[in-house]
Amino acid sequence: MKRHTGLIVALDTQDVAQARAWAGAVGPAAGAVKLGLEFAYSAGLDAMAEVAGGVPLFLDLKLHDIPNTVGSAVRALSHLRPRLLTLHASGGRAMMEAARKACDEAFPEGERPALLAVTVLTSLDDQALAETGVNDTPRNQVLRLGKLAVSSGMDGLVCSAHELSPLRDALGDAPLLVTPGIRPAGSQAGDQKRIMTPAQARDAGADWIVVGRPVTQAADPAEAARAIAAELAG
Numbered sequence: 169m170k171r172h173t174g175l176i177v178a179l180d181t182q183d184v185a186q187a188r189a190w191a192g193a194v195g196p197a198a199g200a201v202k203l204g205l206e207f208a209y210s211a212g213l214d215a216m217a218e219v220a221g222g223v224p225l226f227l228d229l230k231l232h233d234i235p236n237t238v239g240s241a242v243r244a245l246s247h248l249r250p251r252l253l254t255l256h257a258s259g260g261r262a263m264m265e266a267a268r269k270a271c272d273e274a275f276p277e278g279e280r281p282a283l284l285a286v287t288v289l290t291s292l293d294d295q296a297l298a299e300t301g302v303n304d305t306p307r308n309q310v311l312r313l314g315k316l317a318v319s320s321g322m323d324g325l326v327c328s329a330h331e332l333s334p335l336r337d338a339l340g341d342a343p344l345l346v347t348p349g350i351r352p353a354g355s356q357a358g359d360q361k362r363i364m365t366p367a368q369a370r371d372a373g374a375d376w377i378v379v380g381r382p383v384t385q386a387a388d389p390a391e392a393a394r395a396i397a398a399e400l401a402g
């Protein structure tokens with residue numbers, strides 16, 4: 169199946185004016201903008217909806233706590249009306265089910281965010297994952313957590329593009345698969361370990377790619393976002 173792959177730009181900054189300027193610049197090329205922990209802890213949650221403006225908001229708060237706390241946190245976020253919301257799959261089944269229930273109860277039908285379970289961070293390679301006590305490859309751990317997350321009611325997963333093909337084989341077309349760790353040819357990997365280019369991620373079956381620094385640190389972020397959108401459409 170030929171799949172449409174959209175671009176999400178990660179606006180990682182503490183500066184509200186900067187985030188607003190980036191959102192305006194990349195908005196025409198991006199299907200959504202992502203605001204995460206750095207922005208939330210500095211500018212606050214209400215600034216997130218304001219900064220996104222008319223662009224759909226990916227609220228990347230990576231919730232990870234006991235079920236009661238995560239469920240309550242999801243309820244407390246409902247006024248922000250994000251399109252996508254993250255939590256950690258490693259929080260376990262009961263935590264994800266509590267998030268699902270809270271989301272279904274607190275958000276009106278048709279305005280519920282897609283709940284995305286983060287599997288294995290794209291900054292982890294085999295060795296770094298082993299140091300956390302997981303004696304398996306990132307690929308197998310992503311598959312394990314991905315199956316758990318989908319069977320716990322999650323709408324999709326955050327994973328690296330390297331795991332897309334085994335996830336599609338195991339879980340089919342339905343789950344939204346969202347891949348950070350995307351680096352256009354020639355750009356710096358930085359702290360990302362499991363990386364692919366936009367076109368490679370598209371061909372492997374991503375619904376969305378998430379790109380931050382290669383866009384926001386470019387001389388012309390609007391042009392960088394346009395070039396990635398063009399690569400995805402090509």
Ligand SMILES: O=C(O)c1cc(=O)[nH]c(=O)n1[C@@H]1O[C@H](COP(=O)(O)O)[C@@H](O)[C@H]1O
Pocket residue numbers: 178180204228230254286288289290291326327348349350358360378379380381382
């Ligand atoms: O949940 C995420 O969005 C996420 C998960 C993950 O495994 N890896 C990852 O990089 N991210 C986020 O995706 C963005 C990637 O940014 P760049 O590395 O600058 O392109 C950051 O905002 C990360 O917080």
